[in-house]
Amino acid sequence: MKSNILKFYGLCALSSVALHAENLVVNGDFESGEGNAFYATPPWYNRGTGFNQGTNARSDQGAVIAGSFSATVNDRYDSETGKFGPVVHVQKTKHMIEAGDSFTLSYEWRPADTYWQRSADTVRFVLYATANDNAGGEVVWSAELTSEFFTRKLESTLPVSETTEVVNAEAVGHSLFVMFYGLDTKDNGSGVAHWARVDNIEVEVLKK
Secondary structure, three states: OHHHHHHHHHHHHHHHHHHOOOOOOOOOOOOOOOOOEHHHOOOOEEOOHHHOOOOEOEEOOOOOOOOOOEEEEEOOEEOOOOEOOOOOEEEEEEEEOOOOEEEEEEEEEEEOOOOOOOOOEEEEEEEEEEOOOOOOOOEEEEEEEEOOOOOOOOOOOEEEEEEOOOOOHHHOOOEEEEEEEEEEOOOOOOOOOOEEEEEEEEEEEEEO
């Protein structure tokens, strides 16, 4: 009887492992790195204005969500022109998109200062694929996932979990990219930059 019980619990353990999907994002908690800059925080790359890899990708100062570091986010994206601000995180995952794929994204975020406009500034993630598998190539599929406004107390965090639509045929066989940035829905990137933090990013693939 005891051996049967052990076998039962062993099978349950194996099942739980098998059912847990792999996180396609590497260093999604921003704890790996030799400094705060993008060039020291692999595999994140800055697609922001000027592509400055010396810009801070992460911070250990104030408003850290979990662990010792969280990603830095500002709200300088201009929704009218489509121009990015100085900080745009992008990562090329190792996942090759297959027919029927959709993706679940989860993360946590919070303002980093009292100037973050909680009724105007938000966080946007873009999951996408390009024709040449380069981050700046012609986009053949994308999904924009924009958070709600932050209405909680400043010392709390806002957890987000969203699922994309199924990819189109043009995306099949191409690499999945994950990108995120701050979005100002009111001032369209004008004025002083406001800052937030993002942490614990997970992207999991779902099969249709």
